[in-house]
Amino acid sequence: MKTWEENIRRVIPYTPGEQPNQPDMIKLNTNENPYPPAPGVERILHGMNTDTLRLYPDPTAGELVHAAASCYHLDDSQVFAGVGSDDVLAMCFLTFFNGKKPILFPDITYSFYDVWADLFRIPYGRPPLDEDFHIRKEDYLRENGGIIFPNPNAPTGVEMPLEDIEEIIKENQDSIVIVDEAYVDFGAKSALPLIEKYDNMLVVQTLSKSRSLAGMRIGLAFGNPVLIKYLNDVKYSFNSYTMDRTALAAGAEALSDEAYFQETCSKIIETREWTKNELQKLGFSFEDSKANFIFAAHEACPAKELYQALREQHIYVRYFPKGRTSNHLRITIGTREEMEALLIFLKEYLSNR
Numbered sequence: 001m002k003t004w005e006e007n008i009r010r011v012i013p014y015t016p017g018e019q020p021n022q023p024d025m026i027k028l029n030t031n032e033n034p035y036p037p038a039p040g041v042e043r044i045l046h047g048m049n050t051d052t053l054r055l056y057p058d059p060t061a062g063e064l065v066h067a068a069a070s071c072y073h074l075d076d077s078q079v080f081a082g083v084g085s086d087d088v089l090a091m092c093f094l095t096f097f098n099g100k101k102p103i104l105f106p107d108i109t110y111s112f113y114d115v116w117a118d119l120f121r122i123p124y125g126r127p128p129l130d131e132d133f134h135i136r137k138e139d140y141l142r143e144n145g146g147i148i149f150p151n152p153n154a155p156t157g158v159e160m161p162l163e164d165i166e167e168i169i170k171e172n173q174d175s176i177v178i179v180d181e182a183y184v185d186f187g188a189k190s191a192l193p194l195i196e197k198y199d200n201m202l203v204v205q206t207l208s209k210s211r212s213l214a215g216m217r218i219g220l221a222f223g224n225p226v227l228i229k230y231l232n233d234v235k236y237s238f239n240s241y242t243m244d245r246t247a248l249a250a251g252a253e254a255l256s257d258e259a260y261f262q263e264t265c266s267k268i269i270e271t272r273e274w275t276k277n278e279l280q281k282l283g284f285s286f287e288d289s290k291a292n293f294i295f296a297a298h299e300a301c302p303a304k305e306l307y308q309a310l311r312e313q314h315i316y317v318r319y320f321p322k323g324r325t326s327n328h329l330r331i332t333i334g335t336r337e338e339m340e341a342l343l344i345f346l347k348e349y350l351s352n353r
């Protein structure tokens with residue numbers, strides 16, 4: 001072994017869901033929004049003056065930060081912006097999870113958390129979800145170096161009641177508690193109002209899901225100005241020009257179109273509820289999901305088999321082969337037509353098996 005090899009930071013990277021590119025595919029594997037972004041986004045991009053690309057973008061991401069603050073009736077000093085919530089969350093881990101005690105997150109959750117913890121050498125504990133895939137609040141009422149969980153949780157879609165979230169924040173005033181609300185706009189209750197009451201919490205959101213901008217990479221953190229300042233200090237120590245000019249303008253536009261946002265979220269929620277019903281009729285079971293996906297297991301057919309059969313039809317869903325999740329499929333909610341096509345295939349496949 002060469003000496004320099006001892007100096008390498010070795011990591012097992014996060015594996016993102018695949019991005020196949022077939023013209024006839026039905027893509028239900030990475031929780032993207034099936035509808036286009038708000039119509040103004042197209043106008044903004046068409047109207048961009050490419051000459052401005054000579055210049056660095058605003059390092060404060062001011063236009064976007066201001067649009068997010070206005071959208072949620074906050075002050076600009078309560079908002080941080082990053083390159084997707086992955087970037088925002090990574091900055092949060094680096095900034096706030098710097099103690100000796102283990103941070104806590106559920107055993108079944110967003111599979112990037114343990115990757116960041118390993119990357120930044122943060123010790124962690126992973127309290128198991130209960131039998132029904134619910135987070136047990138009591139597991140987070142013990143000593144820790146910080147807490148993070150998504151609400152609704154991923155990949156289960158299960159929402160934690162806001163009272164339980166508040167109790168976790170309240171009982172952990174010596175730690176930072178991060179609520180990852182990537183999927184909150186599909187019907188769960190946001191913890192955002194709690195940032196006015198508690199100075200030890202952050203809410204992280206994304207424009208990738210409910211605002212159809214996964215390809216633009218925009219994430220946000222909301223919290224009290226002291227925490228936002230610490231986040232910015234770390235950001236400026238890493239990469240000060242994180243948000244490019246197109247993302248700043250497109251993101252601000254998407255945040256300003258409340259009517260379109262409400263309309264597309266409602267359509268997804270409606271399709272989700274319809275899909276739940278249909279899946280149940282076919283023998284699937286799942287915990288109630290408040291996200292734009294359903295995490296389902298079939299009573300007779302193994303998830304792996306279904307995943308492969310769907311894949312052959314160019315219908316992509318997500319399958320997590322390890323441990324307690326290995327008999328479930330995570331199915332993103334697409335358009336009503338896409339979900340109908342999925343269900344027609346499943347019905348036929350299961351009855352001919």
Ligand code: PMP
Pocket residue numbers: 083084085086087110150154180182205206207208214218219
């Ligand atoms: N949090 C959770 C729980 C997620 O599922 C995802 C999507 N992979 C993210 C954060 C990151 O999303 P993005 O970087 O696109 O904002």
